[in-house]
Amino acid sequence: MVSINESDHVFGMAIVKIFTPFLEEEKFQKKIEKWNKIIVVELKNIYTFSLIFDNGVISCEYGEREKYNLKLITSFEAFVGIAEGYTGLIPAFLRGKIKVKKIYNILTVLKFITILLPALKRATAEPIAEGYIKVF
Amino acid sequence: MTDVIDVKKEKDRKRNIYANISKEKVLEELIKIFGKQHVSDKPHDLYPYSYDMTEVEGHMPDFVVIPETVEEIVELNKFCDANKIPIVPYATGNNVAGLTIPQNGGIMCDMGKRMKKIIKVHDSAMYAILEPGVTFGQLKKYLEKNHPDLKYTYPFAPPYASVAMNALMAGETNITSKGTTADWINGLEVVLHNGDVVRTGSCFISKEFKDDNWFYRQSIPDLTGLFICWQGMTGIVTKCAVKLVPKMEFNTAFGIVLYDSEICTDLLKKLGRTECCDDLVIVNLEMLKALLNHYYRSVENQFKASKYEDEPDWALYFTISGQTKEILEAKIKYIKEIVEEAKEKNERVFMANLFTFQAFFGELIGLLFELPKFIQAFYYWNSITWIGSYANQDNFAVLMDEAIKLYRKYDMEPLIYLKGMNNGHYGLYRVITRFNKNKELETVKKLNEEILELMLDYDCVPDKTPAWITDRLREKGDPNWFKLLERIKKAMDPNGIFNPGKWGLE
Numbered sequence: 001m002v003s004i005n006e007s008d009h010v011f012g013m014a015i016v017k018i019f020t021p022f023l024e025e026e027k028f029q030k031k032i033e034k035w036n037k038i039i040v041v042e043l044k045n046i047y048t049f050s051l052i053f054d055n056g057v058i059s060c061e062y063g064e065r066e067k068y069n070l071k072l073i074t075s076f077e078a079f080v081g082i083a084e085g086y087t088g089l090i091p092a093f094l095r096g097k098i099k100v101k102k103i104y105n106i107l108t109v110l111k112f113i114t115i116l117l118p119a120l121k122r123a124t125a126e127p128i129a130e131g132y133i134k135v136f
Numbered sequence: 137m138t139d140v141i142d143v144k145k146e147k148d149r150k151r152n153i154y155a156n157i158s159k160e161k162v163l164e165e166l167i168k169i170f171g172k173q174h175v176s177d178k179p180h181d182l183y184p185y186s187y188d189m190t191e192v193e194g195h196m197p198d199f200v201v202i203p204e205t206v207e208e209i210v211e212l213n214k215f216c217d218a219n220k221i222p223i224v225p226y227a228t229g230n231n232v233a234g235l236t237i238p239q240n241g242g243i244m245c246d247m248g249k250r251m252k253k254i255i256k257v258h259d260s261a262m263y264a265i266l267e268p269g270v271t272f273g274q275l276k277k278y279l280e281k282n283h284p285d286l287k288y289t290y291p292f293a294p295p296y297a298s299v300a301m302n303a304l305m306a307g308e309t310n311i312t313s314k315g316t317t318a319d320w321i322n323g324l325e326v327v328l329h330n331g332d333v334v335r336t337g338s339c340f341i342s343k344e345f346k347d348d349n350w351f352y353r354q355s356i357p358d359l360t361g362l363f364i365c366w367q368g369m370t371g372i373v374t375k376c377a378v379k380l381v382p383k384m385e386f387n388t389a390f391g392i393v394l395y396d397s398e399i400c401t402d403l404l405k406k407l408g409r410t411e412c413c414d415d416l417v418i419v420n421l422e423m424l425k426a427l428l429n430h431y432y433r434s435v436e437n438q439f440k441a442s443k444y445e446d447e448p449d450w451a452l453y454f455t456i457s458g459q460t461k462e463i464l465e466a467k468i469k470y471i472k473e474i475v476e477e478a479k480e481k482n483e484r485v486f487m488a489n490l491f492t493f494q495a496f497f498g499e500l501i502g503l504l505f506e507l508p509k510f511i512q513a514f515y516y517w518n519s520i521t522w523i524g525s526y527a528n529q530d531n532f533a534v535l536m537d538e539a540i541k542l543y544r545k546y547d548m549e550p551l552i553y554l555k556g557m558n559n560g561h562y563g564l565y566r567v568i569t570r571f572n573k574n575k576e577l578e579t580v581k582k583l584n585e586e587i588l589e590l591m592l593d594y595d596c597v598p599d600k601t602p603a604w605i606t607d608r609l610r611e612k613g614d615p616n617w618f619k620l621l622e623r624i625k626k627a628m629d630p631n632g633i634f635n636p637g638k639w640g641l642e
Binding site (some may be wrong): 006008009011013014017020045046048062063069076077080083084120123124132 | 388389421425426437442444446447484486488490491495496497498505539
């Protein structure tokens with residue numbers, strides 16, 4: 001059984017929203033149920049949050065945890081670019097739109113990508129509100 | 137002995153409304169007009185009319201009547217005028233600021249139950265004639281089914297609110313480029329104190345009621361103004377014609393999150409002047425969080441929204457439309473240039489399409505733009521109040537920052553909501569407080585008093601004013617304005633029967 005804790009900061013709320021649909025999926029459960037990692041995300045010029053995977057419980061805290069396994073430094077624009085389809089998550093890594101601290105934890109990087117990518121794909125596949133169109 | 141006068145008792149003493157006629161006689165007469173099943177003096181029927189969702193003190197009416205026809209209201213007005221009995225017009229019960237609290241007792245005239253017909257939608261002249269009980273949801277559904285090329289504008293109100301009453305109170309809209317909902321009124325049918333039925337606007341041109349000439353209200357003295365924002369004190373509106381607009385084929389929306397109130401309001405003004413945005417809104421982050429909490433958390437997990445230091449302070453969102461995709465894209469291009477200019481001044485300005493926000497926050501965020509509105513999000517602590525005003529947009533930044541300080545001072549949750557109106561001629565400035573009436577009433581009253589002073593310091597014009605605000609306006613405002621107001625009230629309602637006590641007028 002895996003779960004996600006409610007979050008009270010705005011990007012944490014987004015994290016909860018995009019991961020929640022996966023909690024019931026066996027594949028996702030297997031990925032995180034024995035995973036204990038802390039991933040810090042710094043959104044440049046906005047703020048930093050810490051994504052904590054703790055034996056199947058996901059939390060997203062405001063601020064930077066002192067000890068972490070991985071730190072991603074990115075921008076709002078990079079995330080928007082991924083959401084709007086200008087770039088993919090992996091090309092964003094390769095082009096330096098998402099920089100990684102402690103890159104030597106390559107297995108953690110790769111696993112995190114396999115967790116985040118389906119969540120982003122599903123989120124961006126949602127239909128837009130009725131009567132509105134996508135124009136970027 | 138004390139010099140302190142109990143204002144409520146004093147009013148009751150001055151106004152013994154049953155001095156000339158007994159309550160029994162009144163009940164008898166009301167039953168004659170409306171029929172037994174549409175009149176009540178039972179406390180359990182009257183209680184729902186005695187309060188609203190705000191901090192304003194409640195008061196029981198003596199009777200409620202449920203009219204169906206204009207003729208019944210004619211008879212009601214004649215009877216009440218002859219006997220000086222107060223009538224409080226009422227529609228769907230989403231009232232604020234005590235506007236329909238019968239502070240002197242009297243008769244609630246509830247038009248929301250049986251006077252809710254859409255009398256006519258004139259497709260080519262683009263207007264609808266409505267009875268007072270027609271709701272936003274009802275009109276939207278009707279138009280989608282019968283006139284899919286037309287639409288009305290929807291305010292920050294629930295779908296079960298009355299279209300006509302909202303327009304009469306100059307509500308804000310989601311097409312702010314066209315002003316308040318009062319600007320959308322083409323004409324009214326009103327029953328005056330003596331039972332005369334008057335029609336204002338272009339529909340006055342014939343002696344008989346016609347439904348095909350309610351197309352505008354200018355080039356004649358604008359008598360419609362005698363009923364707008366008068367809080368039901370000059371007559372009982374029985375029909376209201378509102379403008380409709382063509383539904384655009386292509387619509388989109390953008391959101392900008394940012395930190396600096398000056399940059400935020402500067403951007404709002406510039407975007408208004410492009411004349412490209414239909415709706416143009418600023419909310420603080422706590423307001424956005426309150427909405428997200430409402431959508432995605434269970435009732436027991438709701439919390440009062442707060443903000444971390446480095447989270448963005450403000451969100452500015454706007455809708456854009458066009459009859460063709462090319463028009464829409466041209467507007468977007470122009471707007472993006474303006475946003476880029478703002479980003480050059482401050483790099484903490486972040487814009488994305490509605491689609492992107494939906495991806496991260498869910499599709500319900502689209503409800504910011506259409507009905508049903510998210511006002512339900514504000515009921516968790518059993519009460520809500522707000523002080524709304526229309527303001528000079530030049531003062532927005534200071535009003536935003538100072539309001540936040542006041543909320544911090546009282547340790548309350550700030551929910552701040554602003555709109556650019558009429559492409560920038562003025563703006564809506566509203567501060568909302570959701571609270572627990574049992575625990576926080578006194579704090580909220582003090583907070584509201586300070587917010588009012590802030591608004592008055594910056595020459596904001598309050599809207600939907602409760603009595604305590606009109607009292608303060610009397611001290612602050614032009615005395616000749618109030619004298620004229622009193623003279624008009626006296627002329628329109630010589631026996632003081634319509635919603636007495638509002639605007640400080642009996």
